[in-house]
Amino acid sequence: MGYGAMVTSGLRPYEVFRLDWKDLPVARVQLLTKTGERFTYPLYPERAKLWQLQNIRLPNTGAYDNVWHGTKISKWFYEHESLMKPYDLRHCFTNGNLSLVCYPTLP
Secondary structure, eight states: OHHHHHHHHTOOGGGGGGEEOTTTTSEEEOSSSTTOSEEEOOSSHHHHHHTTGGGOOOOOOOOOSHHHHHHHHHHHHHHTTOSSOHHHHHHHHHHHHHHHHHOTTOO
């Protein structure tokens, strides 16, 4: 599922639909995104391989742009009564990275 990619690489929800995993565990986000084409590096590279992120099968959302993809994803989380929102996964990634940078001696 796409949430594995979001939490592993800190992606925006719609960016899951704009990925190239050719260089797994590093993902290339395609040009048509808010911050443009870039590489994302996982906090824990082994997760990308363990969860087989290169084999993600994304649903056909019928979305035609990034905003619509994001709306569809948020709606799915809401309808399935998820305990988190899609951006919570992105923020978990960010907080995990910050803890390693700010507190490198913590286990």
